[in-house]
Amino acid sequence: MKQLRIATRQSALALWQAEHVAARLRQLHAGLVVELVPMTTRGDQILDQPLSAIGGKGLFLKELEVAMQEGRADIAVHSLKDVPMQLEAGFALGAVLERADAADAFVSNRYRSLVELPAGARVGTSSLRRQAQLRALRPDLQLIDLRGNVGTRLGKLDAEQYDAIVLACAGLDRLGLAGRIASRLQPPDWIPAVAQGAIAVEYRSGDRATLERLQPLNDADSWRCTAAERAMNRRLHGSCSVPIGAYCLEIEQGLLQLIGLVGDARSGRLLRAEALGAVDAPEALGEQVAQRLLDQGADAMLR
Numbered sequence: 001m002k003q004l005r006i007a008t009r010q011s012a013l014a015l016w017q018a019e020h021v022a023a024r025l026r027q028l029h030a031g032l033v034v035e036l037v038p039m040t041t042r043g044d045q046i047l048d049q050p051l052s053a054i055g056g057k058g059l060f061l062k063e064l065e066v067a068m069q070e071g072r073a074d075i076a077v078h079s080l081k082d083v084p085m086q087l088e089a090g091f092a093l094g095a096v097l098e099r100a101d102a103a104d105a106f107v108s109n110r111y112r113s114l115v116e117l118p119a120g121a122r123v124g125t126s127s128l129r130r131q132a133q134l135r136a137l138r139p140d141l142q143l144i145d146l147r148g149n150v151g152t153r154l155g156k157l158d159a160e161q162y163d164a165i166v167l168a169c170a171g172l173d174r175l176g177l178a179g180r181i182a183s184r185l186q187p188p189d190w191i192p193a194v195a196q197g198a199i200a201v202e203y204r205s206g207d208r209a210t211l212e213r214l215q216p217l218n219d220a221d222s223w224r225c226t227a228a229e230r231a232m233n234r235r236l237h238g239s240c241s242v243p244i245g246a247y248c249l250e251i252e253q254g255l256l257q258l259i260g261l262v263g264d265a266r267s268g269r270l271l272r273a274e275a276l277g278a279v280d281a282p283e284a285l286g287e288q289v290a291q292r293l294l295d296q297g298a299d300a301m302l303r
């Protein structure tokens with residue numbers, strides 16, 4: 001019996017994403033038995049601290065990689081946003097699925113957009129990137145930490161601990177919660193996290209049979225755009241827990257545009273840079289935009 005086991009976290013969003021990949025694989029490969037292997041990671045256990053304080057890198061991956069290493073799973077499905085810029089030795093990305101909306105969501109039960117919020121309103125987010133951009137646009141707001149999975153965060157908003165919260169549109173869309181989105185915070189005015197909205201599949205790098213099964217899931221455009229964003233972040237030594245954003249788009253046939261952002265969550269100072277590059281060299285484009293940010297003093301801002 002041909003079998004493929006998918007290591008996944010147990011949050012509703014992670015399970016949705018793993019089920020989505022499982023369904024695509026079953027459809028592509030008749031006779032392949034695809035099963036989920038749900039597990040808990042350190043990132044799921046430590047909920048009382050912002051990710052930036054626990055030191056970010058790979059918090060949501062480790063246990064899944066151990067399962068692959070020990071042969072309890074063949075692949076792992078992740079939000080690419082949570083995947084470190086440098087994977088652990090022995091692992092690689094086999095596919096990046098077609099990207100969903102990369103935008104952030106402004107979610108509130110009372111206000112329709114950021115500009116409508118009254119002075120001093122309480123906004124929940126633990127992301128330093130979101131905090132920096134909120135500060136830049138609305139220095140008067142009270143920014144309050146907010147962690148936990150999507151359901152937990154919405155629950156805290158509904159309990160009136162916050163006037164509004166910011167999270168990723170992709171997660172809400174996937175969970176059938178798009179109705180909760182009051183407005184979408186979009187590029188170029190608002191820059192999402194590197195690779196936000198993209199689902200990635202990780203596998204053991206030597207496992208050619210598995211890679212062959214994954215390849216039809218790959219979306220070339222999403223792969224290239226997220227590669228450019230990740231190359232920028234790698235050059236800046238970033239992860240998903242630092243105040244860095246990026247958004248890459250194929251603006252015309254063969255031409256990528258990458259916008260990069262580095263911010264300071266406390267002061268709301270933002271650095272922005274952008275460049276155009278060929279679709280066949282996304283990493284070079286990422287490095288070029290990183291260099292432009294470094295030339296403006298990004299290094300000092302990130303220390």
Ligand SMILES: NCc1[nH]cc(CCC(=O)O)c1CC(=O)O
Pocket residue numbers: 079080081082166167168169170171195196197198199240
């Ligand atoms: N760090 C948590 C995380 N990782 C991926 C998503 C959303 C889905 C995606 O970006 O693909 C979220 C939740 C959020 O930021 O609101």
